Structures are given as C-alpha cells and as structure tokens.
Amino acid sequence: MSTAADDANDATAAATAAAAADEGSQGGLRAEVEAWLAEHWDPELSVEQWWRLVAAAGWVAPHLTVEQGGRGLPQRAGRTVRATFAAFGALQPPGGLGLLMAAPTILTLGTPEQIARHVPPILEGRLGWCQLFSEPGAGSDLAGLTTRAERDGDRWIINGQKVWSSQAREADYGMLLARTDFDVPKHAGISWFALKLDQPGVTIRPLREMTGDAVFNEVFLDNAVVPADDLVGGAGNGWMAANTTLHFERTGIGAGGAHAGFPPPGPKGGVLGLKAGDAARLRPPEGMVVTFADLVELAREHGRADDPAIREKLARLHCYLQVGQWNAVRAKAEAAGGDAAAGASIASTGKIAQTRITKLSAEIGLDILGAGGLLAGPDAAASGKFAKAFLFARASSIYGGTDEIQRNIVAERTLGLPREPSPDRKRPYREVLHGLTRRDDTS
Incomplete structure (x- = not known):
C-alpha cells in the first residue's frame, strides 16, 4: 500500500519529468529557430519583405495550425520564438492587437473569404488593428452600447462614439461592435464588423493620460461605411463574437504576451520600408x-x-x-x-x-x-x-x-453563484433606452 509520502514523491517525480520534457522541447524549438535564422536572416531586406518571409515560415503565430499560417505548436512557443529572434539579433515577428485579437476571432468565426482577406495582412505586419468596443455609456456593461449600424444595400452605415480605443491612431482597421437591431434584448442585437479607419466619417482624438502619453483615444463615427462582407460572425451574433475576441485578449494578456508589438505593424508605424537590420536596432x-x-x-x-x-x-x-x-x-x-x-x-x-x-x-x-x-x-x-x-x-x-x-x-x-439581478435583460433594448414600462411590469 502506498503512503501519502509515496504519492507526493510520485507526483513530484512526474512534475519534474514533465518540466524536463518541456524544457527539452523548448530547447529543440530554439535550435530549430536558430537554424532557420542562420539560413534566412538578411538585414538588407525591408521590414515588409522580412515579415512576409517570417509569416510564410509560420513563426509569427506558431501556435496556429499550418493551414491557418502557424506551425501547430503549443501556445507558449511564441514566446520562445520571439526570444530566440531577439537573442540572434534578428527583427522579431510583428505583433499588435490584430495578432492578439482580430486574427483569432476571424479565424474562429469568419468565412473563408474573410480569413483569406484579413488574416494574412495581420500575420505579415502589413496592417494594424485596434478595438472599438467601449463607449461613454457602455464600459463594464458593454452590451449597453448604442453605436448603430443600419443596412444600406451591400453596406452598413455606422453612427456613434467609441472611447478608450488603444492605438486607434496607429491602426488601419478596427474591431467594431455596433447595434444592428434595437427591437430585441440588448445582448441579441449586436454585430461585429471589420471597420476600415481611413475613410470620411471616422474622427480619432487622443486622450492624454497621467503618464503623459496618449495611448487611448476616442473615435467618432458619422455615417462611416462598412461593406456587407466585413460583417464577421453574422448579424445579431456580435455578443458571442465579442466574447470570442475578449477571450483571446484575456488569455493573451494573462499569458504575458507581447500584444503591443514593436516596431508597430502597418504603414502608420513607419518602419515597413526600413531595412530589417536597422529596425532590429530600434528600441521601444x-x-x-x-x-x-x-x-x-x-x-x-x-x-x-x-x-x-x-x-x-x-x-x-x-x-x-x-x-x-x-x-x-x-x-x-x-x-x-x-x-x-x-x-x-x-x-x-x-x-x-x-x-x-x-x-x-x-x-x-x-x-x-x-x-x-x-x-x-x-x-x-x-x-x-x-x-x-x-x-x-x-x-x-x-x-x-x-x-x-x-x-x-x-x-x-465557475463557482455557480447566482447572476446579479437584471430585470431588463429580456426586454427589447429600444424600450430599455426610452424608459418604457410594459403593462405586466407594473405589478
């Protein structure tokens, strides 16, 4: 009969063996990355050329499947890859909020056409993204958002305001949540769009913080346009899509991922035309x-x-x-x-x-x-x-x-505790906004 001490020793031995196996696999990955860099690193390439080469090899997001543009490796492989690039003296793969949130959301919910159109430019660092979720009246209660999207033929017309949008001035696209139906409960009438930011009707203003920086921004949308084929996940399915995006954001942040990205991706980052060797010497x-x-x-x-x-x-x-x-x-x-x-x-x-x-x-x-x-x-x-x-x-x-x-x-x-009371949760959001009271709500 085994004792508690024997069980503890067995558990310790198993954990030690697992840790050793993990270190061995990471050591093998480092050697593979170093060999690839020894063959391919060329400081004379432009940043755009270098990042395309890195993306084609699957090193930008190695945890993705090969079909998605990765190498089918564990989630932690990305950290090892980036650290190995840095130690080698090569320009690291591109990062950014597009890589952290937009690409995995589109890979999860997008059509094949949307994936083919939006994901490669993210993996190759050619376009930067920001998140357009929060509003002045919809922060923690995100489902209370009122930015509206109205269908107009093969496009959607967007009106509203977003706030606390990190890196919006440096971004080319925004992950936009907008309300497409006010006559259903608030969680049911939201949709997720890929919004091109460089267009009439989009105004971005920086918000100065106590650090002296202006990472956050407010974004005003006045008859901005989104093509119908940039609605991701289907009309009215935005709450599920938003939670998908937030899941990737929270797991990425929780893992300590380098979601900011340096140098920044996209043309507004100002580095795509630099030599990769010069960009590798830049410091954030x-x-x-x-x-x-x-x-x-x-x-x-x-x-x-x-x-x-x-x-x-x-x-x-x-x-x-x-x-x-x-x-x-x-x-x-x-x-x-x-x-x-x-x-x-x-x-x-x-x-x-x-x-x-x-x-x-x-x-x-x-x-x-x-x-x-x-x-x-x-x-x-x-x-x-x-x-x-x-x-x-x-x-x-x-x-x-x-x-x-x-x-x-x-x-x-997780704990199964009861939800906080939400008497308006099942009411059409138009009624909630206008403070209307149903006859059966007066008792």
Missing part, C-alpha cells in the same frame, strides 16, 4: 512594460539583488508569470475541448492575474529605486521608465475588462 520608447529581466537587472545595478525583501517579491513575480502561462494553455485546452464556459472563466482568472503581475512589477521597480524612482524625465533613474510603469499599472484593473467584471464571470461560471 521607455514606457509602460516592465519585464522580469528588467527587474533582475535593476536589482543588480543598484546592489539590491541580495536584499531578502526584493528577492521574495521577485520570486513571487516569477511564480505569477509561470502560472499565468500555464493558465493560458489550460484556457485554450478547455475551449478546444468544447467547454466554452470553463475557457472563459479561466481567461478571466488570467486577466485578474495579469493585473496582479503588472502592479507587482511596477511596485518592485520602485522598491529597488526608492523615492527617486518616482521622478520622470531623461535625468531620472532609468529615464523615468519605472515611474511611468507605476502610473500606468493602475489601468491594468480596467483595460480588457475590469477586475470586478472578471470576478463576476468567475463567480457565476
């Missing part, structure tokens, strides 16, 4: 992203690497990062197995975890630097990078869906 502006490697290097530079308090926080951060990656893999597996509710709940858990990672990373940076870490400007410690990261970390509780909303999802879909 000091800003909001703080990596674990950044913090380890900072601790060593400032003589805090042996400080037990700093070491304890770094160890905790390392654990959070590792669990976040595992959680993303589990979310993908649950969704692939048909358990969409479990996948969504795990994605929400990952989003909450990433908030914790972002805030802890910023906190560690200031712990190492002390009060001087709050200074900004070129003469400040690390050029003010950690001060800016500390300020921006507050936003992590909001973007991608607030922590409160994520906790509600986990409570309802």
Whole structure:
C-alpha cells in the first residue's frame, strides 16, 4: 500500500519529468529557430519583405495550425520564438492587437473569404488593428452600447462614439461592435464588423493620460461605411463574437504576451520600408512594460539583488508569470475541448492575474529605486521608465475588462453563484433606452 509520502514523491517525480520534457522541447524549438535564422536572416531586406518571409515560415503565430499560417505548436512557443529572434539579433515577428485579437476571432468565426482577406495582412505586419468596443455609456456593461449600424444595400452605415480605443491612431482597421437591431434584448442585437479607419466619417482624438502619453483615444463615427462582407460572425451574433475576441485578449494578456508589438505593424508605424537590420536596432520608447529581466537587472545595478525583501517579491513575480502561462494553455485546452464556459472563466482568472503581475512589477521597480524612482524625465533613474510603469499599472484593473467584471464571470461560471439581478435583460433594448414600462411590469 502506498503512503501519502509515496504519492507526493510520485507526483513530484512526474512534475519534474514533465518540466524536463518541456524544457527539452523548448530547447529543440530554439535550435530549430536558430537554424532557420542562420539560413534566412538578411538585414538588407525591408521590414515588409522580412515579415512576409517570417509569416510564410509560420513563426509569427506558431501556435496556429499550418493551414491557418502557424506551425501547430503549443501556445507558449511564441514566446520562445520571439526570444530566440531577439537573442540572434534578428527583427522579431510583428505583433499588435490584430495578432492578439482580430486574427483569432476571424479565424474562429469568419468565412473563408474573410480569413483569406484579413488574416494574412495581420500575420505579415502589413496592417494594424485596434478595438472599438467601449463607449461613454457602455464600459463594464458593454452590451449597453448604442453605436448603430443600419443596412444600406451591400453596406452598413455606422453612427456613434467609441472611447478608450488603444492605438486607434496607429491602426488601419478596427474591431467594431455596433447595434444592428434595437427591437430585441440588448445582448441579441449586436454585430461585429471589420471597420476600415481611413475613410470620411471616422474622427480619432487622443486622450492624454497621467503618464503623459496618449495611448487611448476616442473615435467618432458619422455615417462611416462598412461593406456587407466585413460583417464577421453574422448579424445579431456580435455578443458571442465579442466574447470570442475578449477571450483571446484575456488569455493573451494573462499569458504575458507581447500584444503591443514593436516596431508597430502597418504603414502608420513607419518602419515597413526600413531595412530589417536597422529596425532590429530600434528600441521601444521607455514606457509602460516592465519585464522580469528588467527587474533582475535593476536589482543588480543598484546592489539590491541580495536584499531578502526584493528577492521574495521577485520570486513571487516569477511564480505569477509561470502560472499565468500555464493558465493560458489550460484556457485554450478547455475551449478546444468544447467547454466554452470553463475557457472563459479561466481567461478571466488570467486577466485578474495579469493585473496582479503588472502592479507587482511596477511596485518592485520602485522598491529597488526608492523615492527617486518616482521622478520622470531623461535625468531620472532609468529615464523615468519605472515611474511611468507605476502610473500606468493602475489601468491594468480596467483595460480588457475590469477586475470586478472578471470576478463576476468567475463567480457565476465557475463557482455557480447566482447572476446579479437584471430585470431588463429580456426586454427589447429600444424600450430599455426610452424608459418604457410594459403593462405586466407594473405589478
């Protein structure tokens, strides 16, 4: 009869073997990527030419199937590929919100024609995307959106306003949620569109943040036009499509994915015509992203690497990062197995975890630097990078869906707790907007 100690030893041995196998597979992947780079890396190619070559080889999103433009590898392979490109000195594959959210949504719900038209330019870095979901009156209650889309022959006419749209000024397309039917309950009358931004009727205005940057924007839509064949997922199916997009966003954020992308994709990023070798030497502006490697290097530079308090926080951060990656893999597996509710709940858990990672990373940076870490400007410690990261970390509780909303999802879909009361949930949204009361609602 086995004892508890025997079972624990067996579990430890199994976990160690699994970790060793994983490290071996990642080591094999690194060797494969290095061999490919040794044969193909040409710093004289333009960025556009290089990114096309990388996409054709399946390295931009290696977790996608070969048919989709990937290599059929595990989700974590992307991080290994990008790290190997960087270590080799080659320009990394393109990133961006299109890669994080638009491409996987279109691959999941789009027609073959939509996939063929929209996904390759994303994988090749030729077009950038932004997200046009939130509105001044529809943030956490996203289904309360009022931007309207009206059918006009073979096109849709869009009117409304979006806000908190990250990187909208740099984007070529937007993932747009608009209401196509006001006479059904609010969750049922929404549709998901691929909106071309460079057209009359689209006005983008930056929103200045306390970091001094303007990553977020407000977008005004006045008779903007979307071709009928850029409606993704079918009319009235936008709530399901939106949750598909948010699932990919939350799992990507939870896994610590490099969703911002540098250099930025698309013609507005200004790098497609540069030599790939020159672009590889570019460095992103000091800003909001703080990596674990950044913090380890900072601790060593400032003589805090042996400080037990700093070491304890770094160890905790390392654990959070590792669990976040595992959680993303589990979310993908649950969704692939048909358990969409479990996948969504795990994605929400990952989003909450990433908030914790972002805030802890910023906190560690200031712990190492002390009060001087709050200074900004070129003469400040690390050029003010950690001060800016500390300020921006507050936003992590909001973007991608607030922590409160994520906790509600986990409570309802995983723990089985009752939903919050929503008496208007089944009423036509036009009635809700105009405050109309049905006869049977007055009792």
